[in-house]
Amino acid sequence: MNYNFSEKLKNMQPSAIREIFKSLTDPSIIAFAAGNPAPESFPIEAIAKISDNILKTDPVKALQYGITEGYPKLRELVAKRLDTKFGIGRPDDMTIIVSGGQQGIELTCKTLCNEGDTVLCENPSFIGSLNSFRSNGAVVKGIPMNEDGIDTALLEEALKNDPKVKLLYLIPTFQNPTGRTMSLKTRCEVYELAVRYGVIILEDNPYGELRFEGKELPTLKSMDTEGIVVYCGSFSKVLSSGMRIGFLCANEKLMQKIVVAKQGEDVHTPMLPQMICADYIEQYDLDAHIKSIQDLYRHKCGIMLEALDRYMPDCVKYTRPEGGLFLWCTLPEGIELNEFVQAALKRKVAVVPGTAFNCDTEAGSDAFRVTYATPTEEQITEGIKILGELVTEFMKG
Amino acid sequence: MNYNFSEKLKNMQPSAIREIFKSLTDPSIIAFAAGNPAPESFPIEAIAKISDNILKTDPVKALQYGITEGYPKLRELVAKRLDTKFGIGRPDDMTIIVSGGQQGIELTCKTLCNEGDTVLCENPSFIGSLNSFRSNGAVVKGIPMNEDGIDTALLEEALKNDPKVKLLYLIPTFQNPTGRTMSLKTRCEVYELAVRYGVIILEDNPYGELRFEGKELPTLKSMDTEGIVVYCGSFSKVLSSGMRIGFLCANEKLMQKIVVAKQGEDVHTPMLPQMICADYIEQYDLDAHIKSIQDLYRHKCGIMLEALDRYMPDCVKYTRPEGGLFLWCTLPEGIELNEFVQAALKRKVAVVPGTAFNCDTEAGSDAFRVTYATPTEEQITEGIKILGELVTEFMKG
DSSP states (O other): OOOOOOHHHHTOOOOHHHHHHHHTTOTTSEESSOOOOOGGGSOHHHHHHHHHHHHHHSHHHHHSOOOTTOOHHHHHHHHHHHHHHHOOOOTTEEEEEESSHHHHHHHHHHHHOOTTOEEEEEESOOHHHHHHHHTTTOEEEEEEEETTEEOHHHHHHHHHHOTTEEEEEEOOSSOTTTOOOOOHHHHHHHHHHHHHHTOEEEEEOSSTTOBOSSOOOOOTGGGOSSSOEEEEEESTTTTOSTTOOEEEEEEHHHHHHHHHHHHHHHSSOOHHHHHHHHHHHHHSOHHHHHHHHHHHHHHHHHHHHHHHHHHSOTTOEEOOOSBSSEEEEEOOTTOOHHHHHHHHHHTTEEOEEGGGGOSSTTOOOSEEEEESSSSOHHHHHHHHHHHHHHHHHHHHO | OOOOOOHHHHTOOOOHHHHHHHHTTOTTSEESSOOOOOGGGSOHHHHHHHHHHHHHHSHHHHHSOOOTTOOHHHHHHHHHHHHHHHOOOOTTEEEEEESSHHHHHHHHHHHHOOTTOEEEEEESOOHHHHHHHHTTTOEEEEEEEETTEEOHHHHHHHHHHOTTEEEEEEOOSSOTTTOOOOOHHHHHHHHHHHHHHTOEEEEEOSSTTOBOSSOOOOOTGGGOSSSOEEEEEESTTTTOSTTOOEEEEEEHHHHHHHHHHHHHHHSSOOHHHHHHHHHHHHHSOHHHHHHHHHHHHHHHHHHHHHHHHHHSOTTOEEOOOSBSSEEEEEOOTTOOHHHHHHHHHHTTEEOEEGGGGOSSTTOOOSEEEEESSSSOHHHHHHHHHHHHHHHHHHHHO
């Protein structure tokens, strides 16, 4: 039987990261390729205690259907935290719970974009989101980045030349995959451009709270006087990724429609994980827990930068992130990226080739992404040493 | 700010059931309108014990990212159960875990239908699925039912006249909302028609295991020699609806593409609920538990039928389901459905007007859906008595 797939999915393949991720079940491989948070960052004992208590004192609520917008207590706690800590949320905004940040991104695209509409984003960008846009029939166009984030001159050109742009997808803080953070000046310019060209901004901020160096910057949503920013956050990097709890905050007219779309996708996000998040926020000190994750990643990122400074030939350039999970390494001319990545895998070091994050699937790349979150300290040093030696070998031809 | 919604979602409103469901938070209302399983049907103590054990012995697996196809152990257990108990699954089939049956339905449509393609279904049918098809831009066309299920003569006519039919959505067993079950003869005819016209069948079977009277019938998927049936099942009615665990079984070529679509929607289904389901199947007797749910619903359905036989004027017709959660009551000519439903709500009895399940949103209906699953035995008798009195009052004008 030959199946007749929809046009939007016909040419789509499983994401490269997911496939590499699957190969990572081999424990002898140093997993620089994963996008997983450090397992040490999960508050395991607290979650076990909370979950046990919920299933003993309020089991029917945890096991019965809930409402699409999310568990009311969690919605309130998240909205309050966004407001008091980050200045996010206006009187006509609404916060809902989604099944991980990924669902928030997908629903926003589905609600706003017709097939053939354009989504602009940073290039490179998070492959999971790009594929989600494509699976909705949207056309993804990448705008090059500079040190300050997305290149605003090129962004304006794209907005001017393409009347089908509906959505501007951005990860302003500790961007995936580059680890870069958009400067305040660029944030202001980007917001102005979106207002001027009547485009909705989808601000994806899964790593925002993982800052371990430098100065906090305001989110685009906190500047949103016009109601054009959809803010997407997540508990995946601060409590548990496997629980799949994210949230969206935007103008309620837009959110009501997103709720209709969510209803059709999964009715509601599972109750037990929602209740665990709510009780954690209420009964524990989430800010203190996040501070411990920042300390952990500052330490691990430091070890990786130290190893890079020590073992990597000067011809390799890499970012020095102030937070998040990722570093972006650029190879010198003359090294063929895919050969390099394959050779690294043979020596049991898995990295993600930059091509996987390219908006234009045909385009090449000279960079790869590494994470310091999941590997151990010893693996970080050992893995970077191996990559450094490999660069030297490749340079010699 | 006026938002420019996508064409497919622009005219969609929250589903009527969801809105009625929200109003059901008032405990003084007799909830005949809900689609919830009975809270007594959740194996609360077992789930609490299993969950506690997982979070103590294997917490990182429960809290870390998983793979899109689902928790391998649960996939295996589900595939094995489908095979041995229901004869479902061929060598080239594949079973994946989805975030509730709803997601399985949505992903199948997304993977197969372009905007403007037709999905045929029974009329009336489950509103959640119809809205999910619409939110993907598909056109939903309903085929009338008779006592044996979908009218196959009318189905053939629709297949002949509409070259854009991609999907045939069916709930053959204990259909929602009518509670009717498709006869074996109709099942065979429907399968033949789908093969002849090259259409994929999406068999939605959330209630199939809840048979409390009559003889088991084979699923369409168990007859699927040609690989044209996507089978969608769920743990929502047998373990817990709030955990949102469903599964899909179909030819692996089709499933691989559905996995790509799922990746873009929520990366994967939450791990803890998946692990709870797997451990329940492995450590407890799911079949014995399901038998206890059948006993519960046989009893409650019996009470409702008894009350209907006693209190309902003869002019009202109702189905006598052999399983599932729902009864379908047809009012005599002359009673305006919406006035009746509103009057019932005023007397604290909530039912769902049949119009909510109509494929053609403009069409009227003379029937309403009631459930015996969630209300108590006393509420069932009391609620039906009130509805009976109301019919008499309406008949008198």
